[in-house]
Amino acid sequence: SQQGEEDPQALSIQEGENATMNCSYKTSINNLQWYRQNSGRGLVHLILIRSNEREKHSGRLRVTLDTSKKSSSLLITASRAADTASYFCATGRDDKIIFGKGTRLHILP
């Protein structure tokens, strides 16, 4: 079963704008991760935030986690054409992580 649900399912923005994607989950977690998948490729890990953290930054990425609302957001600032991809949140529990269905992000030139 899938734990995380990303919102929106698809997002198109102009190059240079910021992109925000959200993830909601249902049960308690140890951590939450965001991954990126270019079309037809494997997933690439972007960032991990632990349950006792509220915000984390990595380059143009900013992730927040609200465990009281069981939600997380991924912000990509100053988007580029190369950011076009699908983005997945994944919640960690025991030795497994469970992925959501993803947000398809399309950066328009």
Add this chain to the structure above:
Amino acid sequence: SQTIHQWPATLVQPVGSPLSLECTVEGTSNPNLYWYRQAAGRGLQLLFYSVGIGQISSEVPQNLSASRPQDRQFILSSKKLLLSDSGFYLCAWTVTGEETQYFGPGTRLLVL
């Protein structure tokens, strides 16, 4: 550095035929290994994971099976493929005790 290999990259198989997909990891020892399936435009479905040689946990009952004959080798098999087995199969590994997963390039399977 660690690398993960999957083969074949693409496979077209008739319904009822057997399947064997292989995944190997280099540059690490005793990894946790995972098989996922991704339907077109969908998220990842965890099929199997393994925390050691011969230890396989199945997440979804179906006509697929997995084996781990060696520490860094993970094999996904089927005796008879179904049309519904079509999809993109991804292998991944983690360092035991850590959460970040590292994915292989995937195998695209089309069952006709």
